[in-house]
Amino acid sequence: MVKICCIGAGYVGGPTMAVIALKCPSIEVVVVDISASRIAAWNSDQLPIYEPGLDDVVKQCRGKNLFFSTNVEVHVAEADIIFVSVNTPTKTRGLGAGKAADLTYWESAARMIADVSWSDKIVVEKSTVPVKTAEAIEKILTHNSKGVNYQILSNPEFLAEGTAIQDLFTPDRVLIGGRETPEGRRAVQTLKDVYAHWVPEDRILTTNLWSAELSKLAANAFLAQRISSVNAISALCEATGANVSEVAFAVGKDSRIGPKFLNASVGFGGSCFQKDILNLVYICECNGLPEVANYWRQVIKINDYQKSRFVNRVVSSMFNTVSGKKIAVLGFAFKKDTGDTRETPAIDVCKGLLGDKASISIYDPQVTEEQIRRDLAMNKFDWDHPAHLQPTSPAAVKQVSVTWDAYAAAKGAHGVCILTEWDEFRELDYQRIYDNMQKPAFVFDGRNVVDAEKLRAIGFIVYAIGKPLDSWLKDMPAIA
Secondary structure, X not given: OOEEEEEOOOOOHHHHHHHHHHHOOOOEEEEEOOOHHHHHHHOOOOOOOOXXXXXXXXXXXXXXXXXXXXXXXXXXXXXXXXXXXXXXXXXXXXXXXXXXXXOHHHHHHHHHHHHHOXXXXXXXXXXXXXXXXXXXXXXXXXXXXXXXXXXXXXXXXXXXXXXXXXXXXXXXXXXXXXXXXXXXXXXXXXXHHHHOOOOOHHHEEEEEHHHHHXXXXXXHHHHHXXXXXXHHHHHHHHHHOOOHHHHHHHHHOOOOOOOOOOOOOOOOOOOOHHHHHHHHHHHHHHOOXXXXXXXXXXXXXXXXXXXXXXXXXXXXXXXXXXXXXXXXXXXXXXXXXXXXXXXXXXXXXXXXXXXXXXXXXXXXXXXXXXXHHHHHHOOOOHHHOOHHHOOOOOOOOOOEEEEOOHHHHHOOOOEEEEOOOOOHHHHOOHHHHHHOOOOOOEEEEOOOOOOHHHHHHHOOEEEEOOOOOXXXXXXOOOOO
16 A cells, blocks of 8 residues: 655645545545644544535545544655645745745755655655755755655645635646656656546646746746736726726637636735745846846736735725725635635735724635734734744734624725625625715725626725726826
């Protein structure tokens, strides 16, 4: 029986291993993590992450060939294949701070593997890592090998939160990079055989190590670039009276471009896009390619611009001040169907409004009050470092309240900001919301989820990203 051990029980490790266990009943899969509370959650009825379909998969396999444990060293020692899915946060200090990936957790995982291993191992990079990480890991393992042979593979994940289980069941591609040596090819084949239980062979791509590592960064950079591109056009649409939805639809009909990732919004979020692009920028700079670095940096700049542009619209529309005004924020997760708030645009929007002394009431169907307060108290890039390095009891911001109901959030508010595209926000009774708000009542739709004309008919003043401006807004400056 092949034994697989995955170090790291997060958004990547947990779902990926659950699906491998489901599809490969003859393989024993153990997910290990040093966080006892996280492992306890994986072994409970309340999983630590929300992902549609994940519950069912875990319940089918848990206790049969899928196990969650804090006994890291024992399971690593026994495994044939070790997936490493630990955090690779952006460095917050030292060389490359604000851009480079911090490989502290990767290095300590590699040293631990070398310490406890007594049989040959295939070590698989599953977290997003900078190009050439495999080489560094290889050096640590071979210099501490005690006669054990290691093969390093890169097997980047291409999951989208909210559809991760479906993405794992029917992936566009599975990418495996390895050394171009007989041992390297054998290791690639071993991992390929695992995925071949359910993934068609023509979708399992094999490359050299560096191509696999760079493909992950490049894929995320291209996707983020599409969002920044349509968001840049949304600003022009507002200035000219064009409708960004119509423009994006027309552009997406070109088969060379396609319709995906062309929804204008308040900005992209999530754990990967910003981090991976900053990483790409840093690698370009280190390799003497400043023009390439500047090209990718602009994708992040447009994303930051879109968030500040949204805040400016809110403040300038409301007589150039939101001081003391209640603003309802609907949606805090970075996108629908996930409780993940990492790099969510809502953080920057809320901080911008708080900077102008607004009073904010937040509702999100999946994000806890504790998480919201933690996010608003954290410095940039802190979210990806271990919990014990984050603020333990975030200072309660007096101007922030968290409700479990959209109507309560909007009651008595001057304005409503929609920051996540949860389906339920399309179905709300906006007449009821309007009746309980201060007048004039504003809706700032950062995700283009509501029918602006219907809301205007009720009496709302509506701002929707990239859509023709309300006559009220035309008279107000775009920048507060």
